[in-house]
Amino acid sequence: MFRKPPRPHSTSQSSLIGGSSGKSSETLPPCGAEAPSIATYFDSTHDVTVPASNGTFRVYQNFASSGPLFIFHHGAGHTSLSWALVARLLKNRSQPCSVLCYDCRGHGATQTGDDSDLSLTRLSGDLVNILDVLYETLPADIILVGHSMGGAVVVDAAASKAFKSLLGVVVIDVVEGTAMESLAHMQVYLRNRPASFASIREAVDWSTLGTIKNRDSARISVPSQLKEATNKDGDKPWVWRADLNASQVHWKGWFQGLSKKFLSARAARLLILAGTDRLDTELTIGQMQGKYQLVLYPESGHTIQEDEPEKLASTLWEFWDRNGPGKIIKRFPIPIPVKSVAAPASAPEH
Template sequence: MKKKTFIIIYIYIVPNSIFVFIIIIIIIIIIIFILNIYSFRVYQINPEEKKTVFVFHHGAGLSGLSYALLADYLKGLNNNQCGILCYDCRGHGKTYTSNDEDLSLNTLSQDLVNICTTLYPDPTTEFILVGHSLGGAIVANVASKQMLKKIFGLIVIDVVEGTALESLVHMQNVLMGRPTSFKSEAEAIEWSITSHTIRNIESAKISVPSQLAKINGKTGVRYIWRANLTASEKYWEEWYQGLSEKFLTTRAPKLLFIASPDRLDKPLTIGQMQGKFQMEIFPECGHLMNEDAPEKLATVLNEFYNRNKAFIPKRFVIPLRPTEHATAPPKK
């Protein structure tokens, strides 16, 4: 009975090209829908040889394009020796998942691991994890738990556990102080500069549009914030709880960028005095250091790589047969 039904359908479809066309369109729509349910927007620069990869995780409300200028400078300084990977985390930018509201520390950490292992399946790939603000908490969590096999470096940009937790009580007021929508992307870019959120117009032109979502309202087209940070409040404390310990106990070489040494908490102050990590201070920058001074940060990142690459174990091809070397006859 089933076989007969299949044959009847097959005979009916073939002569009707319009019906076939409609079926194909429906299938394509279903495929696109499935892909959009779980798809991450990735920005990638592949090196000549996939040995070491810088993986950048952005802060809350931002996108992978907040590293656009920094990545470009780093590629030039590094002569394309290292790969560069930036991406929009879930609920941000052009990334869409089946649950964009799940911004828990474990979920965001696992997302990073899944992306890295998918794009770089070679188990010998070394990763240098770089994170700004929330991204710093994510990469520190991944590194401390050794969720990736080979972590060559851990770099955190302007986030410290003590000051981050203290500032959470003011975060809702900060979010309420932002415009809820803009008439155009240009207006949003202008606001980011005049509010001193970003201090680099070239970076703002690239990164700000990716933080917005276009909607058609009663008054016409408006641009709202893509990420719903207010709804993520329940995760704020867990993002930063234990961050200093995770950072300090990671075995890989560590680097901390901050705008002021006053932002260090007690564990990091002690750790810095003990020489447990490298610290770079950029007082001329705001919170978005990677956007305010991308060339300077890229220079430090490149120096960090060059200084520590000697500790990366070299990979040699093991010959199938041992090589015999001629030896001199023993002396009489």
């Protein structure tokens, strides 16, 4: 059995910060207009001190006494709340499962001693360190799920000795080849992205025009990506929390070797893409060899978990149901062709 952290009496942020980073917790901006409260999506929202990572991490959880544990890692610039709709759908299934999401360093309400260190080694180490604080013994039925940069993080963490038994690894809309090619265009995207917004509603409106198709999700996720900052005119525009420009030094390190590590993961593997054009050569060959399951959402944008939460929740549960413990893999025997044997020569007539 594994130990779950005690449930807080409410979903308000509980005071679990021990000061390893020397900073106090920061409250996220309110959700977008008419958006449900975070309590609609998660049983618990709290801050967890992680001494090995020198920081306090904002953690969102749903609890169940049985079933799998889905651990979600968001992409660069996003936060745990990009998984909110998926977490609620998994929570409301008739069969139980647990969910764990957290804001990685430099993102959301998480604060560490060095928020600028977004190297792959540091991020995957943070994941392992957080689990070490939350669980005395890891459950056997763990499925790691990562979007974009988060996909690289969960694949790297899957190779850690911390996971003696890992059921599955799910990567959402990122492959090594196309990711490396697109890095040249990232600076252009960041230059064209608004640096600040007059209001949260304006930020949500901008996001739904290009990056997120589902406004219900954007009203939850976008506010958590922002913070209030006073400018020279005395106004208080909303600016991005994560400094993606400063993270450029880590971009190549996130994705180099991703395909090979994914294909060699000691667990069931699922790759979810918004289009087949994102497959690189190594993954194309791996798909032909049946090394992983591939699911396509051609109607979705890059943030699949926000654009298509219902489909993604169903896909994740089917992946668990197909690969869960005790499942018997049906084997189909390959018929061996019988070699033709020459008929014996007839006995000579007497």
